[in-house]
Amino acid sequence: MNNNLEALRAELNYDKTNKCVQCGYCLPACPTYMTMGKETHSPRGRINLVKMAGEGKITDLSVLEEPLDLCLGCRACETVCPTGVEYGAILESARAAITRRKSYSIPQKAMRSFLFKKVFPSRKAMKLLGNAMWMYEKSGVQKLARKSGLMKKMPVHMGEFEAIVPPAVSPGERSSLPRVTPAKGEKKYTVAFFVGCVMDAMFRRINQLSVQLLAEVGCEVIVIENQTCCGALHAHAGELDQSKELAKRNIQAFSQIEVDFIVNNAGGCGAMLVEYDHLLADEPQWADQARAFTEKTRDISQVLMLCGGVTGKEGPAERVTYQRSCHMTNVQKVTTEPVQLLKGLPNVELVEMAEADMCCGSAGIYNLVQYDASMEILDHKMKHVKDTEAVTIITTNPGCLLQMKLGVERENLADRMRVVHLVEYLGQRCGLTV
Ligand code: SF4
Ligand code: SF4
Known part of the structure; x- marks a missing residue:
């Protein structure tokens, strides 16, 4: 084998593709296979494409682009796979390999660099x-834009998404997340809030309510100033090196305090946070710190349950349904706590809705860049939502929240x-306000 192919195999995580025995158990769990019905849009097909690239049978990596772009990254295939194929790692490395070889136009390059390097990682931005x-909301521009029909003419369906964005908080409220929030009553844990x-x-209101809820159940909550974006959006867009940089910044920031x-x-x-150890697996000098970080990482529902759950007040009778976040189910493996x-x-x-574990089609910015595929998946999901006759849909991820809206x-x-976030719902039923 020549050196180039060897290097490409390492870049593509080729060794991990060998675990796939092509059994096809993952096919019915894959939303894109179920809606598109094509082998290349299934987990097995995508793994096979990466494998063929690693064996030199596909030399132009752009062939992989469409099948991989259409993958939601929901990782339902991992959960059902009997041989433990690490599909997420294969997908991320293949996307990064494609991105490295892709020639973007100058405006595209500038936009990617601006968003990924200047906006998402900067709390100031x-x-x-x-x-x-x-x-935009308070000045009347929003009203004007909606009334004039301008939003309907916006590219990539921006108008539809603009209509479902939650009300913004004022700059005054924005600066009010305290560095330390003491526990109410006896302190059970000290936690750092991401x-x-x-x-x-x-x-922002969901973040404020999260801090309040944690304090309510007995946690002292610390908000560290120099934390940054988790890097998930970068990883999904093939910018793996930038994800690693952000992971290191977070690991350093959170290691400053004992929680x-x-x-x-x-x-x-x-x-993303629970996989920092995998993300930095090829950098041994970060191994211990990354492991310590991931071992401490928890979804808020886990900590609320560890503290004995929340005490809701007697409120009006209500039927609700819970839209599971794929990343919580398939990666973090947090399934029972929100339900409890x-x-x-x-x-x-x-x-519970039928096919509760099936992705809603949000998947980061998938619904923006793969609008038609995403809406097909969403429409299927909504049939099951309607069957529940619930008046409230509860989610645990901002992308799912907007998609369900x-x-x-x-x-x-x-x-x-x-549609509300779990934290909003718990806060309301406990009488908390922000
Ligand atoms: S990814 Fe797993 S479930 Fe899917 S075909 Fe390969 S071995 Fe089978
Ligand atoms: S991550 Fe989701 S969409 Fe992608 S192959 Fe796996 S099941 Fe299908």
């Missing part, structure tokens, strides 16, 4: 973005169905 959204980039800019847990409230971020928390609330009836809009159900 995300804060500015959040403030700009607030200005604020995220999108969560911090667009879902029991590092807590996040976004399924996608949490999945909801079942513990008085007067709340939780109805879009589903509700598409089905004209907004007058009788709402």
Whole structure:
């Protein structure tokens, strides 16, 4: 084997493809195979394409681009695979290999560099973005843009997404997440809270409620200033080297303080954080720190349950359904805690939807860049949602939250169905406000 092929194999994580025995057990679990019905859009087909590239049978990696771009990265295939194929690692390395060889136009390059290097990793830039959204909303420009029909003419369906973005918080509220929030009553744990980039800019109230809920159940909550984006968006876009840099920055930032847990409230971020040890596996000098970081990482529902759950107040009777985040189910393996928390609330009836583990089609920015494929998956999901006759859909990830809101809009159900994050719902049922 020549050196180039050897190097390509390492770059593609080729060795991991050999674990696939082509049995096809993963096919019914794959949303893109189920909706598109093509072998190249199934886990088995995608693994085979990467394998063929690693064997020199495919020399032009752009052949892999469309099948891999259409993958949601939901990793449902990993959960059902009997031989333990690490599909996520294969997907990420193949996407990074394609990105390294791709020639982007100058504006594309500039935009990618701006977003991935300057915006997502910078809390200051995300804060500015959040403030700009607030200005857009409060200045009347939003109303004008909607009234004039301008939003309907925006590219990549931006108008549809703009309509479901939650109300922005004011710059005053934005600066109020305290560095230390003491536990209410006897302290059970000291936790560091991971604020995220999108969560911090667009879902600030959910972050504020998360801190309140954690304090309510007995956690002292610390918010470290120099934390950064988890790197998930970068990894999904093939910018693996930048993901690694962000992982190192977070590991360093959180190692400054001694805490029991590092807590996040976004399924996608949490999945990235719990895999920092895998991400940095080829850098032995980071191994111990990365392992220590991942061992402490928890979804908020896990910590709330460890503290004995939340005490909901007697509220109106309500039927709800829970849309599982793929990354929480298939990567973090957190499945029972959100359900236990909801079942513990008085007067709340939780109805599970059919195919609850199937992705909603959000998958980072998949719904923006693969709009048609995403909507086909969402429409299928909404059939099951409607069958539950729930009035509230509960999610644990910002992407799922927006996607389900879009589903509700598409089905004209907004007058009788709402979508909320688990933390918002628990906060409401416990009488917390922000
Ligand atoms: S990924 Fe796993 S389940 Fe799918 S074909 Fe390969 S071995 Fe079978
Ligand atoms: S990650 Fe999801 S969409 Fe991609 S191959 Fe696996 S099951 Fe299919």
